[in-house]
Structures are given as C-alpha cells and as structure tokens.
Amino acid sequence: MEKSAKIYIAGHRGMVGSAIYRKLTKEGYNNIITSTSAELDLRDQQQTANFFATQKPDYVFLAAAKVGGIVANNTYRAEFLYDNLQIQNNIIHSSYINGVKKLMFLGSSCIYPKLAPQPLKEDYLLTGLLEETNEPYAIAKIAGIKMCDAYRAQYGCNYISVMPTNLYGLNDNYHPQNSHVLPALIRRFHEAQANGLPSVTIWGTGTPKREFLFADDLAEACFYLMQNYDEEGLVNIGTGEDIAIKDLALLVKKTTGFEGDILFDTTKPDGTPRKLMDVSKLHSKGWKHKVELEEGIQLAYSDFLSKQKSLV
Numbered sequence: 001m002e003k004s005a006k007i008y009i010a011g012h013r014g015m016v017g018s019a020i021y022r023k024l025t026k027e028g029y030n031n032i033i034t035s036t037s038a039e040l041d042l043r044d045q046q047q048t049a050n051f052f053a054t055q056k057p058d059y060v061f062l063a064a065a066k067v068g069g070i071v072a073n074n075t076y077r078a079e080f081l082y083d084n085l086q087i088q089n090n091i092i093h094s095s096y097i098n099g100v101k102k103l104m105f106l107g108s109s110c111i112y113p114k115l116a117p118q119p120l121k122e123d124y125l126l127t128g129l130l131e132e133t134n135e136p137y138a139i140a141k142i143a144g145i146k147m148c149d150a151y152r153a154q155y156g157c158n159y160i161s162v163m164p165t166n167l168y169g170l171n172d173n174y175h176p177q178n179s180h181v182l183p184a185l186i187r188r189f190h191e192a193q194a195n196g197l198p199s200v201t202i203w204g205t206g207t208p209k210r211e212f213l214f215a216d217d218l219a220e221a222c223f224y225l226m227q228n229y230d231e232e233g234l235v236n237i238g239t240g241e242d243i244a245i246k247d248l249a250l251l252v253k254k255t256t257g258f259e260g261d262i263l264f265d266t267t268k269p270d271g272t273p274r275k276l277m278d279v280s281k282l283h284s285k286g287w288k289h290k291v292e293l294e295e296g297i298q299l300a301y302s303d304f305l306s307k308q309k310s311l312v
C-alpha cells in the first residue's frame, strides 16, 4: 500500500476498526476514509454503491459487522445473519465494481466446526456441524470467505480473508448482556469490587477454553498481511495459546483487585468447548503476536476505567 493510497476502513469506530486506524496513522497513511453507520448504512445496497462510486478507495479493510458475545449471537439470530450478509455483500461487490486494488475481509474463529480437532487448521473449514449459538453469524462469515474466493476466481480480484480468534482491547463493548466474555468480566469484577459485593457470577461452567488476542496486535497482523499475503482461502490470526474461562476469571479478578468468590450460572450457554487456532500458517508468513494476555487485560482495564462514566 503506497503511503498516499486511499484506504477505506469500514467499521472505524469499532474495537478492530479503530485499532487499524491507529496503526495506519502511526505508519504515516493520511488518506484514510471513514463513515459512521448513521452516515452510511452498509446494509443498504444503494447507499453503499453510491459511497464507493464517489469515494473510489484503493484499499478496503472490511471491519464493519454486527458483533457480540455468545448470548447476543444466540438472541439476535436474524440480525447476525441478515446484517452481516448485507454489509459484506455490498462492500465486496461495490469494491469489484469500482476497481478496489485489494480488500481484507475479517471473519472469525467461529467458522470452524464445533467439534473440530484442535488446534484449528485452516483446512477444517466446512468439515462438520457448527456451534448452534453462533451458527447464523458463522454462516455469514463463511459466505464472506467464499465471496472473496469467487470474486478472485472469476474476476481476478485480490480479496483476502483473515480469521481472528476472540479479541479484546481498547474501545471494546462493555454491554452487560451483549458483550464478549473479557469485557463482560472486566466490568462485572470492577463493579463488584467498587460496590463491595461478596461474589461475582460468570456464565456457564467455566470449563470452555478460549484464545484471546489484543486488538492492536490484530491490527498489526492485518497491516502486515495486507502487504505480504495474496492468497485465496483463509489465514488464522491468533496467539496459539488458550485458557479456561474459570482461569480467565481469576486473571480479571486479580487485575481489578476483587477479593470475593466466583460463582457459575450454568443456565447460560458454554458454547464451543474449545477454539484454539493453529497459527503455523500465520507464523510461516512472518507474523507473531506481541501482547501477552495478562498485560493486555491491564491495558484493556485502564481503557475501561477511562471510559466507564460513559457506559450504559
């Protein structure tokens, strides 16, 4: 990507989009275009087509999506399927019509079968049934990978797909029900500590294992792959290390200084038992994560503390 290239970050106010924005700015890119969902509803085909025809971006990072944790995915099943298919179809097709040089599509580790062997290799895609709680979201993300591959095969478009593991970081969503586990626990442990509560309840059994990548590390990987990776198919982005949710809760407890008990609400879903990425392809391309989990939780907690007055 030339420094003067016109780069569109779709979803620039989100956790990932804002991290990509920070990275590009730090690298000296100054022709970045953005638009909020209120200004441009990417589910709308005509609005999206007009935006691309007017702006004519050279490069696109597709980080706009309907995103949420396990309960949000399971509750808003129609929105997770419809919104995501619309957003990605509109952006990918408009990119083709307007000659975008390269596009990066962001998927998710939930595209892999629920009971796939671990760690998850890229070629396990479409080898088994999906996890029920996030099937609509996963189906949309799989369609995005296949859109990129089909436009590459038929039209020669250089569209690449990356599959991030579970993410956390600055500008995360701290909604009590709709967020992912790490921001949810940061908020719940912090509030319990601040209010002198005797215990914190976490969802599920605490036995599922998850892998976590700091969003600024993800942005580094996206920037690197945008310049060094031009293949069809998909590439995992993660750390290659995972942790049981119960142990994650102990880390957040330590970070927030909470001293009470941890209880488990087993009426809430566990989801996939394990989702550990095989990152050998990513490492072979020359990229490895930098921020380890405990340091990342500290950074995310500091960001939470600076923003908590504005949270609902």
Ligand SMILES: NC(=O)C1=CN([C@@H]2O[C@H](COP(=O)(O)OP(=O)(O)OC[C@H]3O[C@@H](n4cnc5c(N)ncnc54)[C@H](OP(=O)(O)O)[C@@H]3O)[C@@H](O)[C@H]2O)C=CC1
Residues within 6 Å of the ligand: 010, 011, 012, 013, 014, 015, 016, 017, 035, 036, 037, 038, 040, 041, 042, 043, 062, 063, 064, 065, 066, 067, 083, 087, 106, 107, 108, 109, 164, 165, 166, 167, 168, 171, 172, 173, 180
């Ligand atoms: N968070 C995670 O753990 C993971 C995320 N990912 C993927 O990374 C990408 C970014 O996720 P993340 O940053 O966490 O999500 P966020 O919810 O933080 O941000 C999503 C962004 O998408 C934009 N958006 C949503 N709907 C529309 C719409 N209809 N029109 C225009 N813009 C819209 C929002 O814009 P606005 O703010 O203007 O409303 C928002 O900035 C997604 O593709 C997600 O699937 C993958 C793996 C894990």
Ligand SMILES: C[C@H]1O[C@H](OP(=O)(O)OP(=O)(O)OC[C@H]2O[C@@H](n3cnc4c(=O)[nH]c(N)nc43)[C@H](O)[C@@H]2O)[C@@H](O)[C@@H](O)C1=O
Residues within 6 Å of the ligand: 067, 068, 069, 070, 071, 073, 108, 109, 110, 133, 134, 137, 165, 166, 167, 178, 179, 180, 181, 182, 184, 185, 202, 203, 204, 208, 210, 245, 268, 269, 270, 271, 272
């Ligand atoms: C990134 C990924 O995110 C979603 O999948 P998920 O990995 O299951 O994500 P999660 O962060 O919501 O939960 C991880 C684990 O943690 C447990 N857990 C405990 N206590 C809380 C809690 O308070 N909140 C949440 N959300 N989970 C909790 C929870 O029960 C589960 O066992 C996908 O739908 C899909 O969107 C996707 O791609």
